[in-house]
Amino acid sequence: MTATVGQDVVTALLAANLQLTRGGFTLDVQLTLAPGEVLALLGPNGSGKSTVLDLLAGLATPDTGTVTLDGEALTAPGRLVAPENRAIGLLGQEPLLFPHLSARANVAFALRFGEARLNAASARVQADRWLDRVGLAGLGNSLPGALSGGQQQRVALARALAAGPRVLLLDEPMAALDAETAPFIRQLIREQLAETGTSAIIVTHDIVDAVVLAHRVAVLHHGALIDEGTTAAVLAAPQNPFVAALAGVNLVVGTAQNGAVVAPDGRTFWVRPADTAALSPATPASATPGAEAPTPAAEAPTPVAAVFRPASVVVHTERPHHASPRNVWSARVRAIEPGTGGVRLRTSGDPEVIAELTPAAVADLGLQVGSTVWLSVKATDVSAYRR
Amino acid sequence: MIPRLLYLPASIGLALLVLPLAGLLLKVDWPALPALLLSPEALQPLGLSLATASVSTLLCLLLGVPLAVVIARSKPRAAGLLRALVTVPLVLPPLVGGIALLSLLGRGGVLGNTLELAGLRIPFTTAAVVIAQTFVALPFLVIAVEGALRTAGIRYERVAATLGAGRGTVFARITLPLVGPGLLAGTVLSFARALGEFGATALFAGNQVGVTRTMPLAIYTAFNGSGVTTDQAVALSLLLIAVAVIILVLVGTRRASVLS
Numbered sequence: 287m288t289a290t291v292g293q294d295v296v297t298a299l300l301a302a303n304l305q306l307t308r309g310g311f312t313l314d315v316q317l318t319l320a321p322g323e324v325l326a327l328l329g330p331n332g333s334g335k336s337t338v339l340d341l342l343a344g345l346a347t348p349d350t351g352t353v354t355l356d357g358e359a360l361t362a363p364g365r366l367v368a369p370e371n372r373a374i375g376l377l378g379q380e381p382l383l384f385p386h387l388s389a390r391a392n393v394a395f396a397l398r399f400g401e402a403r404l405n406a407a408s409a410r411v412q413a414d415r416w417l418d419r420v421g422l423a424g425l426g427n428s429l430p431g432a433l434s435g436g437q438q439q440r441v442a443l444a445r446a447l448a449a450g451p452r453v454l455l456l457d458e459p460m461a462a463l464d465a466e467t468a469p470f471i472r473q474l475i476r477e478q479l480a481e482t483g484t485s486a487i488i489v490t491h492d493i494v495d496a497v498v499l500a501h502r503v504a505v506l507h508h509g510a511l512i513d514e515g516t517t518a519a520v521l522a523a524p525q526n527p528f529v530a531a532l533a534g535v536n537l538v539v540g541t542a543q544n545g546a547v548v549a550p551d552g553r554t555f556w557v558r559p560a561d562t563a564a565l566s567p568a569t570p571a572s573a574t575p576g577a578e579a580p581t582p583a584a585e586a587p588t589p590v591a592a593v594f595r596p597a598s599v600v601v602h603t604e605r606p607h608h609a610s611p612r613n614v615w616s617a618r619v620r621a622i623e624p625g626t627g628g629v630r631l632r633t634s635g636d637p638e639v640i641a642e643l644t645p646a647a648v649a650d651l652g653l654q655v656g657s658t659v660w661l662s663v664k665a666t667d668v669s670a671y672r673r
Numbered sequence: 674m675i676p677r678l679l680y681l682p683a684s685i686g687l688a689l690l691v692l693p694l695a696g697l698l699l700k701v702d703w704p705a706l707p708a709l710l711l712s713p714e715a716l717q718p719l720g721l722s723l724a725t726a727s728v729s730t731l732l733c734l735l736l737g738v739p740l741a742v743v744i745a746r747s748k749p750r751a752a753g754l755l756r757a758l759v760t761v762p763l764v765l766p767p768l769v770g771g772i773a774l775l776s777l778l779g780r781g782g783v784l785g786n787t788l789e790l791a792g793l794r795i796p797f798t799t800a801a802v803v804i805a806q807t808f809v810a811l812p813f814l815v816i817a818v819e820g821a822l823r824t825a826g827i828r829y830e831r832v833a834a835t836l837g838a839g840r841g842t843v844f845a846r847i848t849l850p851l852v853g854p855g856l857l858a859g860t861v862l863s864f865a866r867a868l869g870e871f872g873a874t875a876l877f878a879g880n881q882v883g884v885t886r887t888m889p890l891a892i893y894t895a896f897n898g899s900g901v902t903t904d905q906a907v908a909l910s911l912l913l914i915a916v917a918v919i920i921l922v923l924v925g926t927r928r929a930s931v932l933s
Contacts (some may be wrong), residue, residue, distance in 0.1 A: 305880075324739075341836055345831055345835075347747070369831070370834045370835075370836075370837050370838055370839050370840075370843075373837065373838075375835055375836070376831075376832065376835040378832075380828075382828055382829060382832045384829055384832075384833070384847055384850075384851075386825050386850040386851065386853070387849070395833070395836060396837070397834040399833075399836060399837050399838035399839070399842055400836050400837035400838075401837060425734070445836065446835075446836070449836040449837050450837075451835075523731040581792070599812075629774065
C-alpha cells in the first residue's frame with residue numbers, strides 16, 4: 287500500500303488525504319490527480335462531493351490530512367495556504383459573475399489578479415480573446431444581468447481558466463442550466479480543458495458529465511471513496527446501489543465511424559439523427575444510409591460514447607425480420623436481476639448491454655441465464671457524445 | 674387589493690408628516706427671508722453644521738465600514754452581541770448620549786481626567802460637536818452597511834479568492850462595490866442624523882457661537898427668543914429642510930443614473 291502511495295505522490299499533480307467530521311457526517315478521502323487528467327467525482331447528494339472541493343480549494347479546513355500540489359504542501363498540519371495563493375480554480379453550479387462588472391471586466395479580473403498578473407490594459411485585451419474562445423465575441427460590455435444563464439456560465443468558464451489554475455474544480459457546472467444549454471456548455475468545457483491542458487476534478491451526479499469530460503471516475507458515498515477506475519469499468523460492475531442507478535443507462539464507449547458508434551467488440555450502434563454531427567466533427571456525415579458495415583475511417587478514430595436506456599432495448603428469441611430498428615445483434619443472457627422498472631437482463635458483449643422488461647415478458651419468452659437472444663434498439667433511442 | 678380601511682390611518686399618518694412642514698412654510702415671512710438667511714446669525718451655524726456633519730460622516734465611514742465588516746463576518750453569537758452594542762446608541766435618547774459622553778470625556782470622567790493631564794479638553798469644543806454627532810450617526814451607517822454585507826454574502830468573495838485575488842483586492846473591488854447601495858444609504862442617513870443632532874451636542878458641546886452652535890442649536894436659541902425673533906427660528910428651520918431635501922435629491926438622481 288505504501289509503495290503505491292509513494293508512487294502516486296511522484297507522478298501525481300495533486301494528492302489529497304482528507305479527514306473531516308461535522309455532526310454525524312464523516313469524510314475520509316484519498317485521491318490523486320495526474321497532470322492533464324480530468325477526474326469525475328460521482329456521488330449522490332450529501333455524499334460530501336462539494337466538501338471535498340472546498341477542502342482542496344482551501345475554502346474549508348480538514349480536521350486532519352494533507353493536500354499536496356506539484357510537491358508543495360497546501361494543507362498540512364500547521365499549514366494552510368490561503369485560497370488566493372493555491373492556484374486552484376472553482377467553477378460552480380451558479381456562474382457567480384461579479385454583478386457590478388461587465389463580462390470583459392469579470393474575465394480581466396482573473397487575468398489581473400490570477401497567475402498572469404497582467405496590467406489593466408493587457409488584461410482587457412486578453413479578456414476579449416477569452417470571450418471569443420467561449421463564443422461570446424462582442425458581448426464584452428454586457429453586464430451579467432443582461433446575459434442568459436448559458437452565456438453567464440460561458441463567461442464564468444473563461445474567467446476560471448483565465449486565472450491560470452493548476453487544477454480547476456468543477457462543481458456540477460451544468461446543474462443549473464436547462465436541458466438545451468447544458469450539452470453546449472459541457473462540450474465547451476471539454477474543448478477548453480483539452481486546449482489549455484488544465485487538470486480538473488468535476489463533481490457530478492450526471493453520468494454524461496463523467497462520460498464526456500472525465501478520463502477517470504471516483505465514486506464517493508457517505509464520505510468515502512468506494513470505487514475508482516475508468517468510467518466504463520466502474521459502470522460495468524456497479525459496487526453499490528448509487529452506481530447501479532447511475533448505470534441505469536447502457537454506455538457504449540467506442541469510436542466514431544460514419545456517424546455511428548463502434549463498440550470494442552465491433553458492434554455498430556447507430557444513433558439519433560441529432561447526434562450524428564457530434565460523431566463526425568471535421569467533415570459532415572458522409573455515411574451511406576444503406577451500408578450495413580461502416581467503412582474504416584482514414585484518420586485516427588474519434589473517441590465517442592453511445593448511451594441508451596435499458597427499457598429501449600427490445601428482446602427477441604429469433605432474429606427480427608421487420609427492418610425498422612437499425613441496431614440488431616445477438617447475445618447470450620448472462621444474468622437476470624430485479625431492476626427498478628421490472629427485470630433486468632444482462633447480456634454478453636463488450637460492453638455488456640442491459641435490457642429491462644416486465645416479469646411477464648421474461649416468462650413469455652422463456653428466458654434463462656445462458657439463453658441466446660436477439661436484441662434491437664431504435665437509432666432514435668440512442669444518444670451519442672464525443673469524449 | 675388593499676383593504677379600504679387602511680386608507681384612513683394611512684392618510685392621517687401622511688398628514689401628520691406633511692402638515693407640520695406645510696404649517697412651517699405658512700409661517701415664513703417671505704419678504705424678510707433673504708435678509709434673515711444671509712445674516713451672520715444664520716450663515717455661521719450653517720457653515721459649522723455642514724463642516725462638522727461632513728467630518729462626522731467621514732469618521733462614520735472610516736470607523737463604521739470596518740465595524741460592519743467585522744460584525745457581518747462574525748459567528749452568529751458574536752455578531753448578535755456586537756449588533757446589540759451598536760444599536761444601543763440608536764435607541765438611546767440623545768440627551769442620555771450627551772451625559773454618557775460627558776461622563777467619559779468630561780471633567781472628572783475616566784478618560785477626561787487622563788486627557789486633561791495631557792493638556793487636552795474635549796467638552797465644549799468643536800471636536801465635542803463632531804464626537805457627539807459621530808456617536809449618534811455611526812449606528813445608522815453600521816446597520817445599513819452590515820445588512821447589505823450579509824445580503825451580499827461571501828460567495829462572490831470566495832470566487833474572487835479562487836481566482837487569485839488577495840483579501841485587500843477582494844475588499845476594494847468586490848465587497849465594497851457589492852454593498853454600494855447600502856453604503857450610500859448609510860452615508861446619507863448618517864449625514865442627515867449628524868446635521869440634525871441636538872441633544873447630545875447641547876449637553877456635551879454646549880452652545881457657544883462660532884464654536885459649537887450648529888443649526889439645531891441656533892434654531893433652539895432663536896426660538897427661545899433671547900433677543901431674537903421666532904421668525905429667525907422659522908427661517909433657519911427652512912434652511913435645514915432645504916439642505917436635507919437637496920441632499921436627498923442629489924443622491925436620488927445619482928442612484929437613478931447608476932441603476933439605468
